[in-house]
Amino acid sequence: MSAREEVLARLRTALRDAPVEPEPVRDYRREGTTDPEELRALLVDRLRDYKATVHETTPDGLPTTLSAVLADATVLAVPADLPVEWLAGHTGEVRADPDVPGLDTSDAVLTGAAVAIAETGTIVLDAGPAQGRRALTLVPDRHVCVLFAEQVVATVPEAIARLRSPASPLTWISGPSATSDIELRRVEGVHGPRRLDVVLVGAADG
Amino acid sequence: MTIPHGSGNLVGLPFPTAAKPRVRDIGLRANLRRATGTIRAKRAAVVEEVERTGDWEPLREAGRAIKAWTMRNLPELLERFETAATEAGAVVHWARDADEANRIVGDLIRARNQREIVKVKSMATQEIGLNEALAAQGIEATETDLAELIVQLAGDEPSHILVPAIHKNRSEIRELFAARMPGTDASLTDEPAALAEAARRHLRAKFLSAKVAVSGANFAVAETGTLVVVESEGNGRMCLTLPETLISVVGVEKILPRFADLEVFLQLLPRSSTGERMNPYTSMWTGATDGDGPSDVHIVLIDNGRSATLADEVGRQALHCIRCSACLNVCPVYERTGGHAYGSVYPGPIGAILSPQLTGVAANKSLPYASSLCGACYEVCPVKINIPEVLVHLRQEAPKNAAEKSAMATMGWVMRSRRRYEAGLRAARMGSSPWRGKGSLSRLPWPMSGWTSSRDLPVPPRESFRDWWKREAAEGTGANGEGE
Ligand code: SF4
Numbered sequence: 001m002s003a004r005e006e007v008l009a010r011l012r013t014a015l016r017d018a019p020v021e022p023e024p025v026r027d028y029r030r031e032g033t034t035d036p037e038e039l040r041a042l043l044v045d046r047l048r049d050y051k052a053t054v055h056e057t058t059p060d061g062l063p064t065t066l067s068a069v070l071a072d073a074t075v076l077a078v079p080a081d082l083p084v085e086w087l088a089g090h091t092g093e094v095r096a097d098p099d100v101p102g103l104d105t106s107d108a109v110l111t112g113a114a115v116a117i118a119e120t121g122t123i124v125l126d127a128g129p130a131q132g133r134r135a136l137t138l139v140p141d142r143h144v145c146v147l148f149a150e151q152v153v154a155t156v157p158e159a160i161a162r163l164r165s166p167a168s169p170l171t172w173i174s175g176p177s178a179t180s181d182i183e184l185r186r187v188e189g190v191h192g193p194r195r196l197d198v199v200l201v202g203a204a205d206g
Numbered sequence: 207m208t209i210p211h212g213s214g215n216l217v218g219l220p221f222p223t224a225a226k227p228r229v230r231d232i233g234l235r236a237n238l239r240r241a242t243g244t245i246r247a248k249r250a251a252v253v254e255e256v257e258r259t260g261d262w263e264p265l266r267e268a269g270r271a272i273k274a275w276t277m278r279n280l281p282e283l284l285e286r287f288e289t290a291a292t293e294a295g296a297v298v299h300w301a302r303d304a305d306e307a308n309r310i311v312g313d314l315i316r317a318r319n320q321r322e323i324v325k326v327k328s329m330a331t332q333e334i335g336l337n338e339a340l341a342a343q344g345i346e347a348t349e350t351d352l353a354e355l356i357v358q359l360a361g362d363e364p365s366h367i368l369v370p371a372i373h374k375n376r377s378e379i380r381e382l383f384a385a386r387m388p389g390t391d392a393s394l395t396d397e398p399a400a401l402a403e404a405a406r407r408h409l410r411a412k413f414l415s416a417k418v419a420v421s422g423a424n425f426a427v428a429e430t431g432t433l434v435v436v437e438s439e440g441n442g443r444m445c446l447t448l449p450e451t452l453i454s455v456v457g458v459e460k461i462l463p464r465f466a467d468l469e470v471f472l473q474l475l476p477r478s479s480t481g482e483r484m485n486p487y488t489s490m491w492t493g494a495t496d497g498d499g500p501s502d503v504h505i506v507l508i509d510n511g512r513s514a515t516l517a518d519e520v521g522r523q524a525l526h527c528i529r530c531s532a533c534l535n536v537c538p539v540y541e542r543t544g545g546h547a548y549g550s551v552y553p554g555p556i557g558a559i560l561s562p563q564l565t566g567v568a569a570n571k572s573l574p575y576a577s578s579l580c581g582a583c584y585e586v587c588p589v590k591i592n593i594p595e596v597l598v599h600l601r602q603e604a605p606k607n608a609a610e611k612s613a614m615a616t617m618g619w620v621m622r623s624r625r626r627y628e629a630g631l632r633a634a635r636m637g638s639s640p641w642r643g644k645g646s647l648s649r650l651p652w653p654m655s656g657w658t659s660s661r662d663l664p665v666p667p668r669e670s671f672r673d674w675w676k677r678e679a680a681e682g683t684g685a686n687g688e689g690e
Pocket of ligand 1: 478526529530531533534586587588589590591
């Protein structure tokens with residue numbers, strides 16, 4: 001018997017007399033607030049609590065905000081499909097989808113995101129538009145992430161519902177890389193980016 | 207068909223023997239007390255946040271029910287997982303036990319002509335003793351979690367699922383880095399940030415050059431073939447993303463039926479585990495993706511005693527464990543002995559019920575007694591594993607005599623009902639003076655008395671339990687969970 005057949009046979013034997021299990025009841029909360037102002041305030045609070053830096057701007061103000069946020073990034077990595085207008089005010093070197101050594105010598109990476117969860121301060125990347133491959137947001141020491149208000153949901157179930165296709169790799173990010181392994185003191189930044197900047201783009205100016 | 211048990215790093219010295227020197231180690235106990243106390247407080251704060259919306263209990267119940275349903279349908283779900291992962295470009299291997307899993311991983315690495323690999327911390331690979339098995343084949347596995355790196359440099363064993371280096375303080379770690387980590391500057395201080403920076407520099411070169419990585423997985427989604435790794439430092443992402451070959455060793459019980467089930471476990475796990483609303487990084491991948499991450503993706507599904515555990519109608523709930531370690535942090539016995547005393551890679555209350563089932567109780571007789579049966583573990587478990595119930599059940603597996611057997615049966619009956627059990631605890635608390643005066647735990651009020659009249663409460667080490675009990679009685683506070 002192959003290992004596969006044998007393991008499956010053992011499991012079937014183990015379950016021979018097991019009663020039928022009822023379908024799980026899932027009566028937990030699936031939705032939180034949908035009020036844009038509450039969502040914004042909650043997300044900003046949770047991101048800051050986990051040591052991300054938050055910058056708030058408007059669609060028109062985005063290039064100006066980004067040029068200020070990225071002022072000290074001499075070499076900037078970006079996904080190949082980053083909207084060009086985001087970098088309208090940026091003057092440093094820009095590398096589109098560099099290889100790993102190219103990422104290792106970049107000061108920062110700029111991407112978009114797929115969805116964000118306000119209650120947990122989490123940003124999810126799904127390799128969709130303006131996000132690129134996973135190494136991009138991992139190797140540089142700083143990640144600057146642009147997030148639009150309509151991408152923000154309150155709860156984890158709402159985020160999962162928006163991510164129905166896990167065929168592409170997903171990365172959930174909640175604050176910068178961290179460890180508490182030494183005497184339980186939280187230290188920001190071990191192997192992933194040590195700085196996380198979130199640029200939150202709200203509604204257009206009145 | 208008799209179902210064989212598992213092998214690997216699951217058995218050590220008998221618990222009372224191993225525990226004694228640890229309990230006497232003042233430094234270790236101070237580190238442990240501080241660590242478990244800190245994590246306990248963090249967990250309580252973020253769990254309370256969810257309790258305020260009334261959502262914690264429904265989430266726990268959903269977690270429990272999904273796991274129970276999964277175990278009942280495990281063979282079909284595994285087949286489904288295999289199909290989905292294979293369609294997505296992964297190669298799925300099966301291993302009956304530790305040796306077979308180690309052989310599969312070693313063969314894969316050697317077929318790629320590699321002598322060095324990078325590893326993400328994983329309980330499953332520790333369980334099967336993968337690093338040692340690879341070393342015997344001339345393959346060097348570098349642990350990349352900061353804590354695991356510390357433990358590996360020290361030639362030590364992890365002492366906590368979540369904070370494996372909980373038994374080392376900063377100056378010990380500084381000395382270790384200076385002595386054993388190549389390229390470490392002599393001016394290195396013992397500031398945690400400086401130590402983390404030194405580890406970052408040391409490991410980065412390895413990440414950028416590694417061709418093969420080995421990981422475990424927290425969850426494996428049957429519906430989609432997706433694997434999930436939950437972590438903090440980013441070393442997991444490095445291993446899962448940069449090498450060409452990724453080999454993930456996954457216990458068969460890690461299956462979840464549907465992708466959407468993650469919405470339950472990604473709420474339960476980080477809050478219970480590190481006491482965070484969400485851990486810094488969670489990676490999910492499905493087979494191989496063109497131009498993004500490893501192109502050569504392998505999954506090794508291991509049994510190693512899990513099917514034998516599944517056969518036990520009371521004990522099978524131990525397979526629901528999501529390795530959050532909340533039960534360790536509330537356990538008065540663990541707080542005194544640390545993880546090494548359990549002699550298995552699975553320490554604490556969950557280790558006391560999981561290890562003996564994976565190996566068979568006969569090979570691990572003392573572990574079901576490594577508990578005071580206080581019930582705190584059950585209260586915090588995010589998937590509601592009734593650890594006291596399983597402990598009592600396992601003690602019954604090898605009964606000594608008829609009187610003890612009936613005492614244990616009473617205990618099992620007490621444990622099965624939360625209300626009866628709590629009443630017993632309260633009664634025990636109020637009647638605490640008889641044993642406190644005598645310095646032994648020989649009498650407890652009914653319904654617990656049935657147990658203690660035939661045998662002293664098997665609480666290794668008895669001394670630590672007494673201290674804890676005294677503090678409990680004095681403070682009247684919550685190690686037993688909400689409202690107590
Ligand atoms: S038994 Fe429960 S509390 Fe303990 S580690 Fe497993 S899931 Fe966590």
